[in-house]
Amino acid sequence: MKKTSRTVTANDNSPNHETDGLCKGVNYPNNDFVSSNKSTANNSENLIRNMVVEASNKTSLKNRSLKISVILCITAISLGLVSIFGEMSTEIKAFSALTVLWAGLWTSYVAADHNQWRLSEIAIVIALGGLMSVIMIGSNYLGLNLTLVDAIILMGLLSVIMGYIVKSRIAILTSICATLLWAMMSFMGLEPINNSAILFPLLIGLQVFTSSRISSKLAITLAVITGYCGLVGFLVTTWIYNLIPLTFASSLLFIIGIAHHRAGKAAEDIEISGNKIHIYFGWVVAITSAVIFQYFWLNETVAASNTTLIGQTGLNLWKIAVSLSILIIFISGIIRFKHTQITLAGIFLLTFFSGLMPMMMWFPTWHETLVANIPGINSIPAFGIVIGAAIVAASISFSLNGIRQESVIMLFLGLPFLGVEGFLLITPNLMSLDHSIIFFVALLTTFAVGGVIAGNNLTSQTPAPRFVHNYS
Numbered sequence: 237m238k239k240t241s242r243t244v245t246a247n248d249n250s251p252n253h254e255t256d257g258l259c260k261g262v263n264y265p266n267n268d269f270v271s272s273n274k275s276t277a278n279n280s281e282n283l284i285r286n287m288v289v290e291a292s293n294k295t296s297l298k299n300r301s302l303k304i305s306v307i308l309c310i311t312a313i314s315l316g317l318v319s320i321f322g323e324m325s326t327e328i329k330a331f332s333a334l335t336v337l338w339a340g341l342w343t344s345y346v347a348a349d350h351n352q353w354r355l356s357e358i359a360i361v362i363a364l365g366g367l368m369s370v371i372m373i374g375s376n377y378l379g380l381n382l383t384l385v386d387a388i389i390l391m392g393l394l395s396v397i398m399g400y401i402v403k404s405r406i407a408i409l410t411s412i413c414a415t416l417l418w419a420m421m422s423f424m425g426l427e428p429i430n431n432s433a434i435l436f437p438l439l440i441g442l443q444v445f446t447s448s449r450i451s452s453k454l455a456i457t458l459a460v461i462t463g464y465c466g467l468v469g470f471l472v473t474t475w476i477y478n479l480i481p482l483t484f485a486s487s488l489l490f491i492i493g494i495a496h497h498r499a500g501k502a503a504e505d506i507e508i509s510g511n512k513i514h515i516y517f518g519w520v521v522a523i524t525s526a527v528i529f530q531y532f533w534l535n536e537t538v539a540a541s542n543t544t545l546i547g548q549t550g551l552n553l554w555k556i557a558v559s560l561s562i563l564i565i566f567i568s569g570i571i572r573f574k575h576t577q578i579t580l581a582g583i584f585l586l587t588f589f590s591g592l593m594p595m596m597m598w599f600p601t602w603h604e605t606l607v608a609n610i611p612g613i614n615s616i617p618a619f620g621i622v623i624g625a626a627i628v629a630a631s632i633s634f635s636l637n638g639i640r641q642e643s644v645i646m647l648f649l650g651l652p653f654l655g656v657e658g659f660l661l662i663t664p665n666l667m668s669l670d671h672s673i674i675f676f677v678a679l680l681t682t683f684a685v686g687g688v689i690a691g692n693n694l695t696s697q698t699p700a701p702r703f704v705h706n707y708s
Contacts, residue, residue: 447459487597625679
């Protein structure tokens with residue numbers, strides 16, 4: 237006879253609950269409880285299966301909608317090409333161009349919803365093509381007769397606006413390419429420079445702003461390069477046609493480069509994307525222009541060869557550009573002062589000394605009057621030596637800043653200018669006691685002014701955000 241035993245436990249809900257002899261004290265759940273658990277598990281499996289099926293159906297529908305959008309976009313492009321090359325009526329061409337515009341925008345939206353970003357960007361370009369077609373067809377219908385350059389300018393403007401709206405990098409790059417093409421056509425003589433040239437800095441500014449908004453360093457870099465290519469091309473063209481002396485051109489480039497550099501430093505303090513690009517480009521343009529300007533003040537023969545006279549219109553435009561650049565330097569200083577990166581006195585000192593070089597052209601007699609009170613000193617090469625000392629001090633400071641920030645590129649951009657100054661200043665006709673005194677006094681003065689300007693930056697207990705390190 238089989239021996240059984242019954243163990244009563246705290247979980248024993250039945251008076252007849254039994255266990256076998258091998259498992260005394262362990263209570264197995266009853267059959268109803270097991271059935272309930274199995275039913276719950278089955279329900280969970282069915283729920284998960286239904287969710288997977290539903291998600292698959294949604295994905296299938298989304299993929300289908302993307303395919304339909306692409307097909308419709310290709311169809312719209314085909315109809316547009318047929319209407320153009322088939323010499324159809326203006327109304328049909330306009331309708332086809334509008335179809336391409338909206339098909340491109342819709343396809344871009346659907347592709348972005350599917351995380352197909354390359355397809356979305358391609359669709360944006362297609363939409364831009366449709367928009368330009370609408371404008372050109374409408375202008376011809378209204379008898380406006382837009383030229384090729386007008387169309388390129390419109391492409392640049394509309395592309396950057398669309399890039400801002402839909403946050404598209406390729407739209408901004410399209411705008412940059414159009415702007416560069418326009419600058420090349422204008423400054424190579426293929427298209428005369430006219431009043432529309434005032435749109436060039438506006439376009440560059442919009443491109444840089446929009447590129448910073450979407451944090452695209454490539455677009456920022458290309459926009460800055462395009463801007464400087466256009467500016468240098470414009471100045472070289474006007475110099476070739478004897479409309480502006482090189483001294484005026486180099487001093488203008490210098491103050492613009494300084495303004496760009498200081499604006500980049502202010503952007504670094506408030507953590508705007510792409511600030512390093514502005515700092516580096518501004519530095520290179522400013523110091524290179526300063527070296528060119530210095531060259532005219534080191535040699536009387538070179539200075540005498542600079543016989544080009546600037547017209548009243550060119551002089552007025554030059555003064556406006558210089559004034560705006562000085563204003564940008566001052567505003568950038570105020571922004572940096574709020575972040576304890578410059579002293580209050582440093583704002584005025586930096587603005588004053590940055591404007592000295594253009595002021596030598598703006599008021600061409602003050603420096604001659606200053607030197608006339610010092611016996612045995614001529615303005616040439618004295619001012620060239622002073623400028624050289626300032627360049628040496630700035631290059632040393634920039635390089636030391638690169639060491640402090642562990643930036644190889646800052647060393648690469650700072651040290652070569654020391655070699656350039658050595659080549660220009662260490663020459664037999666400049667090796668004299670008077671010239672050496674001028675150089676070292678100017679060098680020490682520049683370092684002293686730099687120390688006053690950066691006073692808060694050296695002593696502040698609350699460094700700017702870019703210097704706050706996380707040691708966790």
